[in-house]
Amino acid sequence: xxxxxALGALLVSTLLIAAAYVGALVAAVVPxxxxxxxxxxxxxxxxATMVLGxxxxxxxxxxxxxxxxxxxxxxxxGFGAALVMPVETVNAPLWLGLPRRAAxxxxxxxxxxxxxxxxxxxxxxxxxxLNEADLERVRQMKAKRGVS
Amino acid sequence: MIQTTALPPLAQPIxxxxxxxYFVVVAAIGIWATRxxxxxxxxxxxxxxxxxxxxxxxxxxxxxxxxxxxGGPGLVYSVGIGAVFIILPVSLTNAMGxxxxxxxxxxxxxxxxxxxxxxxxxxxYRSPLAQGLAAVAILIAVVGYMATNVLALGLVIxxxxxxxxxxxxxxxxxxxxxxxxxxxxxxxxxxxxxxxSLMALASVLVFVYVLxxxxxxxxxxxxxxxxxxxxxxxxxKLTPLAALSFFFVFxxxxxxxxxxxxxxxxxxxxxxxxxxxxxxxxALFVTLLLYVGVGLAVKSLVVSGTMPALxxxxxxxxxxxxxxxxxxxxxxxxxxxxxxxMSTVNSFMSIGAAALTHDLPVALGRRVGNELRWxxxxxxxxxxxxxxxxxxxxxxxxxxxIFGWGLFASTLVPALAIGLNWQGATRAGAIAxxxxxxxxxxxxxxxxxxxVYAFPAGVTVSGLSLVASMLVFLVVSMLTRESEGAAIDAxxxxxxxx
Numbered sequence: 289x290x291x292x293x294a295l296g297a298l299l300v301s302t303l304l305i306a307a308a309y310v311g312a313l314v315a316a317v318v319p320x321x322x323x324x325x326x327x328x329x330x331x332x333x334x335x336a337t338m339v340l341g342x343x344x345x346x347x348x349x350x351x352x353x354x355x356x357x358x359x360x361x362x363x364x365x366g367f368g369a370a371l372v373m374p375v376e377t378v379n380a381p382l383w384l385g386l387p388r389r390a391a392x393x394x395x396x397x398x399x400x401x402x403x404x405x406x407x408x409x410x411x412x413x414x415x416x417x418l419n420e421a422d423l424e425r426v427r428q429m430k431a432k433r434g435v436s
Numbered sequence: 437m438i439q440t441t442a443l444p445p446l447a448q449p450i451x452x453x454x455x456x457x458y459f460v461v462v463a464a465i466g467i468w469a470t471r472x473x474x475x476x477x478x479x480x481x482x483x484x485x486x487x488x489x490x491x492x493x494x495x496x497x498x499x500x501x502x503x504x505x506x507g508g509p510g511l512v513y514s515v516g517i518g519a520v521f522i523i524l525p526v527s528l529t530n531a532m533g534x535x536x537x538x539x540x541x542x543x544x545x546x547x548x549x550x551x552x553x554x555x556x557x558x559x560x561y562r563s564p565l566a567q568g569l570a571a572v573a574i575l576i577a578v579v580g581y582m583a584t585n586v587l588a589l590g591l592v593i594x595x596x597x598x599x600x601x602x603x604x605x606x607x608x609x610x611x612x613x614x615x616x617x618x619x620x621x622x623x624x625x626x627x628x629x630x631x632x633s634l635m636a637l638a639s640v641l642v643f644v645y646v647l648x649x650x651x652x653x654x655x656x657x658x659x660x661x662x663x664x665x666x667x668x669x670x671x672x673k674l675t676p677l678a679a680l681s682f683f684f685v686f687x688x689x690x691x692x693x694x695x696x697x698x699x700x701x702x703x704x705x706x707x708x709x710x711x712x713x714x715x716x717x718x719a720l721f722v723t724l725l726l727y728v729g730v731g732l733a734v735k736s737l738v739v740s741g742t743m744p745a746l747x748x749x750x751x752x753x754x755x756x757x758x759x760x761x762x763x764x765x766x767x768x769x770x771x772x773x774x775x776x777x778m779s780t781v782n783s784f785m786s787i788g789a790a791a792l793t794h795d796l797p798v799a800l801g802r803r804v805g806n807e808l809r810w811x812x813x814x815x816x817x818x819x820x821x822x823x824x825x826x827x828x829x830x831x832x833x834x835x836x837x838i839f840g841w842g843l844f845a846s847t848l849v850p851a852l853a854i855g856l857n858w859q860g861a862t863r864a865g866a867i868a869x870x871x872x873x874x875x876x877x878x879x880x881x882x883x884x885x886x887x888v889y890a891f892p893a894g895v896t897v898s899g900l901s902l903v904a905s906m907l908v909f910l911v912v913s914m915l916t917r918e919s920e921g922a923a924i925d926a927x928x929x930x931x932x933x934x
Contacts, residue, residue: 367680399721402721418539423707
């Protein structure tokens, strides 16, 4: 079920990205909806691909659902904020040394996932990615192929 | 994206001496690796015997070319924050690569004797044609990528030693070739570890000087905002579509870079993958501080009148280093630039030679007798061709260099990354998507290069070809699923289910 949903999301997000490109190609001026379509499509395709890779046959993604939902939110909110927040001025306030929209992009999209996804991968590695029993099944399969 | 224009002269005794010392270390690693390389498996996948840190740092070094040190900061100086979208996905891509590919690639090497990325495609779809097509795409992209990187290496060596571009190209090629031919990927991996460490150290040190020269990040921002607020907007001087397109192509496309993906085969113990994304992400993040920092600092220094405006954006890093950092650190960075390029070239040599001596013969139903010997010969042939192309024509090199990333991404992401995680993917879908990636990339890049058609800002051929091949892969697989049935071998199916 998880993989089916991920595949559906993959297809829809690919179509969204294609629509953004086609919209830009056929119109004289890039339509205002095209960056939104590309932003939503890109965020979705990245997360859908991760879910597809993390899910196991017959199972879901377990505790990984939380970091994946958080990251999806970070991407959508980060890019969305960059699209809608007011343009920088000379005296614009700074967040951690950068104008607000740049800070949202660099610290939010660029740095925050660094503290979430690799940690989530490590913490769930034995339970959701690879453990001794999985390796044993693979090695038994290799031995079986070698015999046959 | 890599260096195609000359750098300012850097021929000073300290810089030249550090560079010579660097080449001596690389040669020593090459000699050590040569003694350990006895089989084709040693030559192409390091005998599946490397550790976690070596895998992560070598992958980081192979990912970054000289662009991260020269072209990237120059692009930030030119277009502002928008240039960061090329490297922005790094915080996501390594974990994504680990979930999607690392475990499955490593387990494939556990059940079968895999040595190349097309091997995995051939095994997944039971299709020599899919394997051969993937190899053709890799070969085309490798020669282009190598030519551009060899040219960049020639420019760096010329700038450091003042030997002229032609000698720079051939000296750089011969040094890389020497350790690659003799020690294969084993030499490549351990020189990458040395080179990657050098790159990370240099980047962190330079970032400290960036903050000092610009009076901190707030000082840099305030100075730039006073003159050009749009530069520090989230898209910089780019359109939102162009910046987001970078994020898409360099984010999802990272799953299709064979010189990085291929290294998963080499890990000794698959259980060590647990910490791979964290080490790789932190290493890349640290190494890319220079990319962002130097570009912003130089813009700030130019705006404040401390530095004259640059003649060319690519002068940003050399000019900053020579004016604001100790000469020894500048020397370390220039060696780091050469290191970044050489590590990338070495990886391309390896996967190109494997495509030529292993994948194409397999696709044609043949096997090369002595893959180790022919691997070495192919490495020389590919390198000489790339060096000749680099020497022959600057515009040709620029053209070839453009489509490497996009060609890898559009031909390998659907068939390999999605295909290894979706049992419903079919052989027809894989073949159609790889063919689509090759045709769309080559046709549209050629049209754009010949100025027959100009794409609107934000629409890139890399993005178009990746989307097209993804759609073709998904749709054709869905349409042919019934007719192909369960065409997956039991061992491959197990790897996909675990």
